[in-house]
Amino acid sequence: MKAVLLGTAAGGGFPQWNCACAPCDGARSGRLASRSQDCLALSGDDRNWWLFNASPDIRTQLVATAALNPGPGPRDTPVRGVVLTDAELDHALGLLTLRGAAGVEVHATAAVSEALHGDLDLRAVLDRYADWTWHDVVPGKPFDLDGGLEVTAVPISGKRPKYTGGSTVDGDWVVAYRVVDRRTGGTLVYAPCLATWPAALEHLLADADVLVLDGTFHSPDEMGVRTGGSHGQAAMGHLPIAHSLPELRRHPGVRRIYTHLNNTNPVLDPDSPEHADLVAAGVEVPPDGTVIEI
Helix, strand or coil: CEEEEEECECCCCECCCCCCCHHHHHHHCCCCCCECECEEEEECCCCCEEEECCCCCHHHHHHCCHHHCCCCCCCCCCEEEEECCCCCHHHHCHHHHHHHCCCCEEEEEHHHHHHHHCCCCHHHHHCCCCCCEEEEECCCCCEEECCCEEEEEEEEECCCCHHHCCCCCCCCCEEEEEEEECCCCCEEEEECCCCCCCHHHHHHHHHCCEEEEECCCCCCCHHHHHHCCCCCHHHHCCCCHHHHHHHHCCCCCCEEEEECECCCCHHHCCCCHHHHHHHHHCEECCCCCCEEEC
């Protein structure tokens, strides 16, 4: 199985267009590497590729990745579909960019699918462009993806997107995915949105080779300190690295990677003490475009 970290930043990317915090200034000056919004590509056979989430930056990400180039026919693409962890805008708006491709499959929980169909009305727009197939993901029930991948969703958070407003839909709003290469047994866990450290994640790590985990903030008060606002972990619903890193230290046999990094996060700077702590723990914050073989 191959995984490509197409994007590793949180919503808005890095640097964020309307932010002049120290990390963003570092990216604009070229001192720090820019990052696009979180998205992962997976394949079990190098021919059939699946996008886990579809960021607003998906066009740039696809064009920059040779394995995802179109061909051999004029409109052939190795991208078979999208698997959504949640209904957040930075994970779903890229579906609109993919609208010209026929035969795309989208896998999402019933709650996520309902949000995209009702509150956002995105599905109604897409149905006017191409014939897509939408599959309901049932947590705990494995499903297969072309190329030899077995995928299982595990609920990890009830965080709803802001645009859902007064939605009364109950269900699994945020899931992690356990992806197994049927040929080799290699296992990757993808959890880019995490509000707490649930027992379910502990079970997923028992036989995982790679974990790609939510690293949005380093500390709970980071947004307020960096931008002068009042936002924090409680408002944004993301477990900070300061709280998840001790948990990761207990799993040294797993390759551990942080993704969905907010533009305010000090670990974006390889010279920061916060980044040094990750290195000491054997935890990574690799750049966009990193290829992982499992």
